[in-house]
Amino acid sequence: xxxxxxxxxxxxxxxxxxxxxxxxQDMNHEYMYWYRQDPxxxxxxxxxxxxxxTTAKGEVPDGYNVSRLKxxxxxLGLESAAPSQTSVYFCASSYASLSRPQHFGDGTRLSIL
Amino acid sequence: KQEVTQIPAAxxxxxxxxxxxxxxxxxxxxxxxxxxxxxxxxxxxxxLLIQSSQREQTSGRxxxxxxxxxxxSTLYIAASQPGDSATYLCAVCRATNxxxxxxxxxxxxxx
Numbered sequence: 146x147x148x149x150x151x152x153x154x155x156x157x158x159x160x161x162x163x164x165x166x167x168x169x170q171d172m173n174h175e176y177m178y179w180y181r182q183d184p185x186x187x188x189x190x191x192x193x194x195x196x197x198x199t200t201a202k203g204e205v206p207d208g209y210n211v212s213r214l215k216x217x218x219x220x221l222g223l224e225s226a227a228p229s230q231t232s233v234y235f236c237a238s239s240y241a242s243l244s245r246p247q248h249f250g251d252g253t254r255l256s257i258l
Numbered sequence: 259k260q261e262v263t264q265i266p267a268a269x270x271x272x273x274x275x276x277x278x279x280x281x282x283x284x285x286x287x288x289x290x291x292x293x294x295x296x297x298x299x300x301x302x303x304x305x306l307l308i309q310s311s312q313r314e315q316t317s318g319r320x321x322x323x324x325x326x327x328x329x330x331s332t333l334y335i336a337a338s339q340p341g342d343s344a345t346y347l348c349a350v351c352r353a354t355n356x357x358x359x360x361x362x363x364x365x366x367x368x369x
Contacts, residue, residue: 149301176355187262187347187359188302195354203356235301239355243289244309247355249301 147171151236151250158226158257166221166253168236174248175241177219178203179211181232182252188235194219195241226257260285262350264360271338272368279333279363281348286326288350292357293322293333296345305346306333338367 149170158164168177176195180188190203192211200211208230210222219238223230233254237247261284271277281291290309294302306315306322308331314323319336331348345364349357 178356185361187361188349188357189359190356193354193356201354237302241355243351243355244307245355246292246304246307247302247357248304249294251299251301 149236149238149248149250151234151253153253154251155254156256158223158255160226160228160257162226162257163222163224164226164255165223166234166236166255168219168221168238168250170217170219170236170238170248172238172248173216174238175216176239176247177213178237178239178247179209179219179221180235180237181205182235183232191221191234228257231255231257260288260350260352260358262348262358262360264346264348264363266363267361268364268366270366270368273338273340275338275367276334276336277338277365279335279346279348279365281331281333281360283329283331283350283358285350286329288326288352289355290351291322291324291331292349292351293320293331294347294349296347296362298344302347335365338365340367340369343367 179191194213239247308324321334
């Protein structure tokens with residue numbers, strides 16, 4: 146089982162460039178999430194989705210957009226990258242149940258110069 | 259605003275020792291509390307999930323407790339092994355499974 150797969154694993158961007166991070170899950174999970182992890186701040190929720198075609202803002206949504214056109218995929222976009230967006234980005238997915246844990250990908254390490 | 263704190267930030271113990279990691283949260287209106295493990299350069303692996311109505315959960319050498327009224331959870335690791343070395347994260351769950359994470363405890367188990 147692949148679980149949650151994130152692409153790319155590493156990327157270096159210049160300020161102002163745009164890019165899309167892809168997350169794919171093969172567990173038929175309803176919910177999907179994007180987090181960022183920064184030193185000393187833990188993981189913070191950027192956006193999430195409770196189903197195909199739906200998205201919602203998390204704790205730190207500014208500067209990011211998301212789309213969930215297919216149930217198994219959740220895309221995170223940076224329209225105009227800024228150095229403050231240098232971080233490790235994690236995608237997660239879960240069933241629509243508060244008794245089931247989230248499953249995480251291995252992360253995308255993004256540096257913006 | 260919900261805040262989650264983990265103490266200590268780092269811990270080093272000799273192999274075989276029993277240890278306790280602490281997690282505290284400010285708002286007791288949670289659906290569940292989850293403990294994760296994170297290895298360097300990797301994603302998070304779920305260890306234990308405690309429902310808000312439960313007091314504890316066990317998996318092998320791991321035991322997690324939850325006291326909602328005091329806003330505290332502990333993760334007990336018995337007979338620690340070098341392979342237990344990792345960062346341990348706790349997270350409280352709100353609606354639609356949204357998680358608020360602590361900053362983690364970095365555990366090193368010395369052989």
